[in-house]
Amino acid sequence: xxxxxxxxxxxxxxxxxxxxxxxxxxxxxxxxxxxxxxxxxxxxxxxxxxxxxxxxxxxxxxxxxxxxxxxxxxxxxxxxxxxxxxxxxxxxxxxxxxxxxxxxxxxxxxxxxxxxxxxxxxxxxxxxxxxxxxxxxxxxxxxxxxxxxxxxxxxxxxxxxxxxxxxxxxxxxxxxxxxxxxxxxxxxxxxxxxxxxxxxxxxxxxxxxxxxxxxxxxxxxxxxxxxxxxxxxxxxxxxxxxxxxxxxxxxxxxxxxxxxxxxxxxxxxxxxxxxxxxxxxxxxxxxxxxxxxxxxxxxxxxxxxxxxxxxxxxxxxxxxxxxxxxxxxxxxxxxxxx
Amino acid sequence: xxxxxxxxxxxxxxxxxxxxxxxxxxxxxxxxxxxxxxxxxxxxxxxxxxxxxxxxxxxxxxxxxxxxxxxxxxxxxxxxxxxxxxxxxxxxxxxxxxxxxxxxxxxxxxxxxxxxxxxxxxxxxxxxxxxxxxxxxxxxxxxxxxxxxxxxxxxxxxxxxxxxxxxxxxxxxxxxxxxxxxxxxxxxxxxxxxxxxxxxxxxxxxxxxxxxxxxxxxxxxxxxxxxxxxxxxxxxxxxxxxxxxxxxxxxxxxxxxxxxxxxxxxxxxxxxxxxxxxxxxxxxxxxxxxxxxxxxxxxxxxxxxxxxxxxxxxxxxxxxxxxxxxxxxxxxxxxxxxxxxxxxxxxxxxxxxxxxxxxxxxxxxxxxxxxxxxxxxxxxxxxxxxxxxxxxxxxxxxxxxxxxxxxxxxxxxxxxxxxxxxxxxxxxxxxxxxxxxxxxxxxxxxxxxxxxxxxxx
Numbered sequence: 001x002x003x004x005x006x007x008x009x010x011x012x013x014x015x016x017x018x019x020x021x022x023x024x025x026x027x028x029x030x031x032x033x034x035x036x037x038x039x040x041x042x043x044x045x046x047x048x049x050x051x052x053x054x055x056x057x058x059x060x061x062x063x064x065x066x067x068x069x070x071x072x073x074x075x076x077x078x079x080x081x082x083x084x085x086x087x088x089x090x091x092x093x094x095x096x097x098x099x100x101x102x103x104x105x106x107x108x109x110x111x112x113x114x115x116x117x118x119x120x121x122x123x124x125x126x127x128x129x130x131x132x133x134x135x136x137x138x139x140x141x142x143x144x145x146x147x148x149x150x151x152x153x154x155x156x157x158x159x160x161x162x163x164x165x166x167x168x169x170x171x172x173x174x175x176x177x178x179x180x181x182x183x184x185x186x187x188x189x190x191x192x193x194x195x196x197x198x199x200x201x202x203x204x205x206x207x208x209x210x211x212x213x214x215x216x217x218x219x220x221x222x223x224x225x226x227x228x229x230x231x232x233x234x235x236x237x238x239x240x241x242x243x244x245x246x247x248x249x250x251x252x253x254x255x256x257x258x259x260x261x262x263x264x265x266x267x268x269x270x271x272x273x274x275x276x277x278x279x280x281x282x283x284x285x286x287x288x289x290x291x292x293x294x295x296x297x298x299x300x301x302x303x304x305x306x307x308x309x310x311x312x313x314x315x316x317x318x319x320x321x322x323x324x325x326x327x328x329x330x331x332x333x334x335x336x337x338x
Numbered sequence: 339x340x341x342x343x344x345x346x347x348x349x350x351x352x353x354x355x356x357x358x359x360x361x362x363x364x365x366x367x368x369x370x371x372x373x374x375x376x377x378x379x380x381x382x383x384x385x386x387x388x389x390x391x392x393x394x395x396x397x398x399x400x401x402x403x404x405x406x407x408x409x410x411x412x413x414x415x416x417x418x419x420x421x422x423x424x425x426x427x428x429x430x431x432x433x434x435x436x437x438x439x440x441x442x443x444x445x446x447x448x449x450x451x452x453x454x455x456x457x458x459x460x461x462x463x464x465x466x467x468x469x470x471x472x473x474x475x476x477x478x479x480x481x482x483x484x485x486x487x488x489x490x491x492x493x494x495x496x497x498x499x500x501x502x503x504x505x506x507x508x509x510x511x512x513x514x515x516x517x518x519x520x521x522x523x524x525x526x527x528x529x530x531x532x533x534x535x536x537x538x539x540x541x542x543x544x545x546x547x548x549x550x551x552x553x554x555x556x557x558x559x560x561x562x563x564x565x566x567x568x569x570x571x572x573x574x575x576x577x578x579x580x581x582x583x584x585x586x587x588x589x590x591x592x593x594x595x596x597x598x599x600x601x602x603x604x605x606x607x608x609x610x611x612x613x614x615x616x617x618x619x620x621x622x623x624x625x626x627x628x629x630x631x632x633x634x635x636x637x638x639x640x641x642x643x644x645x646x647x648x649x650x651x652x653x654x655x656x657x658x659x660x661x662x663x664x665x666x667x668x669x670x671x672x673x674x675x676x677x678x679x680x681x682x683x684x685x686x687x688x689x690x691x692x693x694x695x696x697x698x699x700x701x702x703x704x705x706x707x708x709x710x711x712x713x714x715x716x717x718x719x720x721x722x723x724x725x726x727x728x729x730x731x732x733x734x735x736x737x738x739x740x741x742x743x744x745x746x747x748x749x750x751x752x753x754x755x756x757x758x759x760x761x762x763x764x765x766x767x768x769x770x771x772x773x774x775x776x777x778x779x780x781x782x783x784x785x786x787x788x789x790x791x792x793x794x795x
Contacts, residue, residue, distance in 0.1 A: 004645075004646045004649070004655070004675075004676035004677075006660075006674075007657075007659050007660075007676065009656070009660060009661060009662055009673065009674050009675070010660055010661055010663075010672065011427075011661075011673065011674045011698075012665075012672055012695070012757075012760070013666060013672075013757065013760030013763060014546075014663075014665075014669050014670055014671070014672070014744070014746050014759055015668045015669070015749050015759060015761055016661060016663050016667040016668075016670065016672065016690065016694060016695060017349060017667040017668070017695070017745030018692045018694075018695065018696040018749070018750055018751065018752070018755060019349070019750050019751055019752075019753070020756070021697075021708075021751075021753040022696075022753050022754075023702075023754050024564075024754050025345060025753070026704075026706070026753055029393065034584040044441075048628050064397050074699065075468075075701045076700075076702070081704075091782050110773045119702060120702050120704055121702055121704040121754075123701045126460055155776060163768060184681075203432065234781055241624065242340050248468040268704050268705045268706040268707065269704060270703045271705075272707075273705060273707035273710045273718065274707065274710055274718075275711070279654070317721075319720065322710065322713075322717070322718065323716060324589055324715065324716050325344065325576065325586055325589070325715040325741060326576070326586045326588040326589045326591065326741075327586075327588070327589065327716070330587060
């Protein structure tokens, strides 16, 4: 029979069982969800898309490891969140971005935005978007060089000879719907046969990834649906040129909206914790995206709109607290009347 | 199907290990250790001393104020009355009885001549004398719940949800003793003066529902079985009321505030036995399960049976067992020794030897909000955790931490493995201490002012 005296027992608080989902498994799901878009980027832009992504991932992991080592903090690279940041930063950069540039962006994203504020879950804006914003501010011409669809970026060396082309966003900015529709069909936009950042071009591939995230319950539908619907409704109602429907389709399929809605705006650390808050957050993102696209000096507004809304998260959380159990609506009215 | 409650999680129920095993009678243990606190309220005073001879059902502990009496569960000689480790942590004055294996029934146990002719007061008195408490684990004295609820309660609910993983005692009781459950329901209906009693059962126990429905049909009993969604914590009192009536218990309130009274399946059986046979609570059905148990079983044993006897009856424990839990895996108490014994609220004993706990070294909240979605009380565990860990007691109070019932759904759902429930237990205690200190300080100030005023006059 068992010798019960010799059992080494631990007495911790309940619950004594935990669900199977971990931070790592969630990050792995996000990585898997980004693979279709990455494959499309390789097909579209050549192997540079893959090498740039790998360099960015390795860069993020390195910076995180270095910071945690220097600061004598427990290592956190294994939670894979740095991998996600690395992939996302590559996804929002042009494929022609030099490797050294992306490494600087990685540093800003991981060290300045994430680790200095306390690491995973503590960053105040999305690290990948902040990295991109930093690079756009510092290396504007690098970050706005778009190779023409069908061209392949060289793995190394100068990109001076590469044929560049305007992205659909540039046409949308000027309201030149005729040129836009003759250059890129709606099907091109949906498939991703257009110019743009590495991972944002293919709506189809991003939808596949987004559907996977929803299926795995990694994200709620609230943020992406509210975001995309807001952009769709506003651009349908207020087309700059052409019919409302055409304008809406190009607005929704163009730029980084799909990538932003499914992969950026849903970042846990920088989005509200309640579903109601997530709806408000999504609507806000959509509103700012449209405003920047219409009136801002940038062609694309997804990056900055999400970052602006990131800063509003604490406020949204404060005003979207769930009604505590046992307080029904009539009670609330009575309390307000008093 | 009854409507659902807020939030919740869906753990793997792990009930397959024991839900087809009939309740076995444990071979009588050589010794029982009966703690004087097996109820919500102050501990009982022992009525016996070392050397006394006791019989089954004899009262050995008397309560004061809120509580329930305690009875000998075996016949034999009192070996010693001393503090012993017990399941709620620490030591508790306990009566240790050496079993003489005669199983003599005490003269105190008297069956009424005609149980159906008893008045409400007589029935309540029998429930009180039988030492019945909420056997689902909360251990609130049942006679208090009945007397305080009569007149206010229009919905009597029997809690057969058994939503905690692993536990199958209630399920087996439904299958093997449906007459006792339905009989208990009849008496409860009579005591509360209601024409219907509702039994809420999670729909993973369909055969239990069928067994009870057969008895209800045969007896034409005023009882309805309501199948419930299988979701933890369906068996939480407030969640059960919400699922069945659609009403919410107000913050800080009891089910009686919305006209409900909730009784566990085992409590209902105990009421039946008390009223028909005059039999106090001396036995308990316990599910012994978990990865560390060689052969999981449902066992019926005398109150006070040491855990080690139950494990022995189940083929012993795996040598790698690192955790013993009294109760379910979501809310049960981890034990630091196997020397504790079965109490009135011990529905399960679990032993774990695999990676059930899944702790990580440096848990870091990722703000995913899954705890918010899981909280059945509509709280925001992630913020409460921050306030509690930084001792921000006012913020903690504003976040309604006192509404937290420590069900563990948030911690279960947490992918970062943050110790949420643990921190809330700590935070609630801190807040209670502070409230008590504030109250004492205010009273002292008031007294000092009065004294000063008196001196001025």
